[in-house]
Each structure stands twice: as C-alpha cells, then as structure tokens.
Amino acid sequence: MRTINREDFESILPEGWFDKAELFKNELLGKSAEERSKFFKDHPIWQELLVPLKSLSNNKCWYSEAQEVMSDMDVDHFRPKNEAVQFDEIGKKTSREGYWWLAYDWKNYRLSSIYSNRFRKDKHTEENISFGKGSYFPLRNGCVMATCLEEMDDEVFLLLDPINPDDPDLLFFTDEGYAIPAVLEEDEPWGFQRAKVSIDLYHLNHTPLKDARKVVWNYCQRKINDLKEVTRKPHRSARDEEKISSIRQDLREMISKNAEFSAVALACIEKNKVRMAA
Numbered sequence: 001m002r003t004i005n006r007e008d009f010e011s012i013l014p015e016g017w018f019d020k021a022e023l024f025k026n027e028l029l030g031k032s033a034e035e036r037s038k039f040f041k042d043h044p045i046w047q048e049l050l051v052p053l054k055s056l057s058n059n060k061c062w063y064s065e066a067q068e069v070m071s072d073m074d075v076d077h078f079r080p081k082n083e084a085v086q087f088d089e090i091g092k093k094t095s096r097e098g099y100w101w102l103a104y105d106w107k108n109y110r111l112s113s114i115y116s117n118r119f120r121k122d123k124h125t126e127e128n129i130s131f132g133k134g135s136y137f138p139l140r141n142g143c144v145m146a147t148c149l150e151e152m153d154d155e156v157f158l159l160l161d162p163i164n165p166d167d168p169d170l171l172f173f174t175d176e177g178y179a180i181p182a183v184l185e186e187d188e189p190w191g192f193q194r195a196k197v198s199i200d201l202y203h204l205n206h207t208p209l210k211d212a213r214k215v216v217w218n219y220c221q222r223k224i225n226d227l228k229e230v231t232r233k234p235h236r237s238a239r240d241e242e243k244i245s246s247i248r249q250d251l252r253e254m255i256s257k258n259a260e261f262s263a264v265a266l267a268c269i270e271k272n273k274v275r276m277a278a
Contacts, residue, residue: 001063001160001168002257004056006107012052013106020045021104028100036100037082046075046109053111058258061113062162063133063202064209067260068113076112076133077103078161084137084145096145098135110162115209116202131203133159138197140190160198170195171204173267175221177214179204216261220254220268223247227274 024043028036050073059067079099087093102108114120118132139145140156160167170191172182181195199205227247230240251274254265 001065001162001171002057002263003165003168004062004162006056006163009052009056009106012055014048014052017045017048017106021106025101025104028103033082033097033100036103040081040103045104046077046106049106049109050075050111053109057111060111060260061116062111063116063198064113064204064206065261065263066113066209066212072114074112074114074117076110076117078108078110078137078159080135080137083135085135086138087136095135099137099146101148115206116204120203120206125207131200131206133201136201158194158197159201160194167194168263171199171263173213173217173264175214175217175268175271177210177212177217177264179210179213213261213264216254216264217268220251220265221272223250223254224269224272224274227251 024039024045028039031039053075054073061068061073077099079102081100081103082098083095084098085093085095099108112133115131116133118134120132136159138158140158143156144151144154146152146155160170162168170182172180174180179199181192181199183191183195185192203209227244230236230243230247233240236244251265251269253259255262255269259265
C-alpha cells in the first residue's frame, strides 16, 4: 500500500458527474433501506470514475498495489453504502445501517481489486476461509458510527486507508512475500490491530499476491547484493562507479509509486539498511 494523492482529482472527473451525484443523493432522502439498495443497483455512477481512479495509482489496486490486467477492478465504497458489518473482540459480528449518504460522494471511493473488495477463498490453499472487505467497516469498540459528514471525524475505524499518509507505514513485508504489521503489538497495540485486521479484510496474503511480492523482493535483494559487492571495494574504478549509479537508479524505479509492489521494494531496502532509502 502506498499513499494516494487525490489533490487534483476533481479536475479529471467526467463532465456532469457532480450534477448527477448531487441529484441522486437528494433522491435517496426518505427512501427505505430496500429502496436505496435498488436505487444503487439502478444508478451505479461511481463506475464512471474507474478510469480517473486508476490514473492516480498507475492502474494499481490501492490496497494491494497489484495491477489488474486480466480481471476487473471495483470502485469500492470505503464506508459501505448498504450495511456496515462490525465485529467485537471475540469475533461476534453485528450489522448496522450503511453509509448510504456517502454513496455518491467521490471522496468515499477507493480503487480495489476484486480479491480485496469481495469475499473470495484462496483456492491455492486448503483453508476454507473467505477473505475480502465486503461490507466490513469495523470501528474501535465503543466508538459511535457517524450518521452525517459532520460526525465522520469522530469515527475511529480499524481499516487502513490508502489516502491517509500515515496508514501505509503500518504495513511491512517479509522476504517470502507475506504482508505483516510493521509495528509490534506491545509497542503500538492499536496500530498492530489495524494492520492485522486490514491484512485479512483486504486479502493481502492471497497466495498469487504473496508469490508476486516474493519475486519483487528477490529481484530487489539481488540488486542490493550487487550494490554491496561493488561499494565494499577499497579501490573503485570508473566502471564500478557507473555500476553503482545504475543499480541505484534501478532501485529508485522499484520504489517509485508507479511501480507494482513498490512498498515491497521499500521494505527490502529498509531491511537491508541501504542508505539511499532515506
């Protein structure tokens, strides 16, 4: 996960989209939950923002950093529109009314792969467990759900949000491609919990995703090993300096926000304590 900058997003929205969104939002007033659900199915204009949302991340899922080439992407309602599912400390699930009043608010949209947004089993394992965000939007126990825009700042939610510059820092990766919390539970219990819950709900350890990360990590590690071999020479030639410069440029490209799984390359560089990471 990398931070998504949406500063100029409004300027690339399709012409007339704001007017339609405002009209549909007003039409929701006074409708029942069943009526709203049908209305959403008949008026899914958030799908018109798929291409603009893709442009913010170089076609990468905002949660997993995977580029979806041969499958569809979803425009995810970060705060679910129909219902919001909560679970407590012992895993008991409860459902509450969704954030229907945000259904046509572009600020509530996140670009997501199907495997992060919808319930899916990992077919590459024998586990009979489904992962995916679905309608989950767990709040900190005791926190009251927002019922309007003015109350949203008071919500304390568990899921990591890619538009928050601090949230991607709570994820780290192993050399086997696993997503793990970047903090220890005893040091930052709340940050650890947020990362752990998000890894499950965003299906961040789906086997093909994990395997793809491992490829990136191994490639990055080979580059770092080559860099260390040259930099440790007591007397470097001009060709050595050229090689160092070339490797560093390759690493810069790997950690560019446009690169697929750039956060994995960042983690590999950080673990190896390569100075350029600063």
